[in-house]
Amino acid sequence: MAGLSERIQRLKASSTIAFNTxxxxxxxxxxxxxxxxxxEPDFQPPEHVLEAAREAIRLxxxxxxxxxxSLELRQAVCEKLARENGLSYEPDSVLVSTGGKQVLYNGFQAVLDPGDxxxxxxxxxxxxxxxxxxxxxxxxxxxxxxxDGFLPTVEAVAAAITPRTKVLLLNSPSNPTGAVYPPQLVRELVELAAEHDLWVFTDELYEHLIYEGxxxxxxxxxxxRTLVINGASKAYALTGWRIGYxxxxxxLIKAMNRLQSQVTSNANALAQHAVVAALNQVDATRAFIDRTLQAYRERRDVLVEGLNRLGLATPTPQGAFYVMADLTSIDPDEGKAALRLLEEARVAAVPGTDFLAPGQAxxxxxTSLDNVHTALDRIEAFLG
Ligand SMILES: Cc1ncc(COP(=O)(O)O)c(C=O)c1O
Incomplete structure (x- = not known):
């Protein structure tokens, strides 16, 4: 077979996917x-959003x-950013893509030169x-x-800046740690980026999933100097519909769209229409978020307490729907530890390797509260 590019040969498949497989x-x-x-959320999306998707087909x-x-969706995004975040944007400063993932991809392609x-x-x-x-x-x-609750210090970030630094990437609430950065930390990190003339890419996909803070x-x-990355996947349980913005x-937005227009063109039209309803029907969407948040919080509390009780040190995350547990008591190699959990306890967690989190998973x-309880029972039996 004719060869593959070096670029693609260097690209690893996500271990999240490998483990799921x-x-x-x-x-x-x-x-x-x-x-x-x-x-991804285990909930069905809110009914008013499903109805808007049916309407999109009827239309x-x-x-x-x-x-x-669509202008309709970009306007809804601007209204959301103003209403919820106190930020003023015009629709020509907004790009809708196939998931937050494509927004990030477009962003990196738009600002990075080799070696940056x-x-x-x-x-x-x-x-x-x-x-x-x-x-x-x-x-x-x-x-x-x-x-440290997976929070960085401004000094540590400052010490990592070099003349080649181009982007400071922030992700709060964080996947995988669940850390929620306090306002003062966000401010100081952004001010640091400004001092060094860096781009700030802020991945805000988990914005609505915050339990404390x-x-x-x-x-x-x-x-x-900031690119805001957000989308419909996590807050509205719409992962498969692939809408990010x-x-x-x-x-910057124009440059990212130049790339997108040559690669994929627009994100799915039906899903765009449905996401307008998620953004604009504020009360119905808020009720959905509150309901799911309450369920996540309950599961988080049970899981964190259980893992710590079993000797797998797990800090309490303030946001998102993940915890990071220390598996070194099972095996110092997190890949082997997670594999033992999968094969012997029949509990699948993602090893920290690709998150650059050695010893953790x-x-x-x-997933349901029942599943959380079952997982803890199985881990307990496995640890014996
Ligand atoms: C931190 C973070 N950013 C971005 C994404 C991308 O989400 P999507 O492409 O579904 O909008 C994810 C999805 O897992 C994520 O966890």
Missing amino acids: RATELRRQGIDVVAMTAG GLTKYTPSEG EVLMMTPAWVSYPAQVQLAGGVVVPVTTRPE TFTPAARFARD GAGPRD RFSYA
């Missing part, structure tokens, strides 16, 4: 596995929208390093520790 394989063999690997929305997204450095706190979401690498960039990790929109402190300086509690 193994869990599915076991299930197919009739083995019951509690999957705590999912990065015959079968054609391309503008590459940057991207600062990110680790543990970090698995797709960041891969996307940076695909754009020719270099990942510079700033390690955060469980005992408050959400702080980074763009408030430096709108002109970015908001930022007009020239991510447990998702976007």
Whole structure:
């Protein structure tokens, strides 16, 4: 066979997917596995959003929208950013993409030259390093520790800046750690980025999933150098519909859209119409978020208490729907430890390897409370 590009050969498949595949394989063999690997809500989307999707079909929305997204949705995004985040944007500063993932990808491609450095706190979401690498960039990790609640210090971030640093990437609430950055920390990190003339990419996909603390929109402190990344996947349980959006300086958004227009064109037209309802029907959406948040909180509390009781040290996260547990008492190699949990306890968690989180694994509690209890019982029996 003719060869593959070096770029693609260097690109790793996400281990989240690899682990899910193994869990599915076991299930197919009739083995019951509690999957705590999912990065998606286990709830059905709110009814008013489903109804808007049906309406989109009735309206015959079968054609391309503008590459940057329908004006209707971009306007709804602007209203959301003003209403919820106190940020003022015009629709031409907003890009709708196929998930927050594509917004990030477009963003890295738009600003990085080969060798440019991207600062990110680790543990970090698995797709960041891969996307940076695909754009020719270099990942510079700033390690955060469980005992600090996975919060960085401004000094540690400052010490990692070099003349090649181009982007400071923030993700609060964080996947995988669940850390929610306090307002003062967000402000100081953005001010640091401004001092060094860096882009700030702020991944706010988990904005609405906060149990303690408050959400702080980074763009408030430096709108002109900030790309806001958000979407419909996590808050409205719409992962499969693939709608994300970015908001930022007009020239950056235009550049990202130039790329998108040559690669995928617009995100799915029916889903765009439905997400307008999620953004605009404020009360119905708020009720959905409150209901799901309450369920997540209950599961989180049970899971964190249980894992700690079993000797797997797990800090209490303030947001998102993941916990990071220390598995070194099972095996110092987190890959082996997670594999033992899967094969012997029949509980699937994602090893920290690709999150740059040695010794740890991510447990998702976007699964039923019953499953959380079952997982804990199984881990207890396994640890004997
Ligand atoms: C931190 C983070 N950012 C972005 C995304 C992308 O989500 P989507 O492409 O579904 O909008 C995810 C999904 O897992 C995520 O966890």
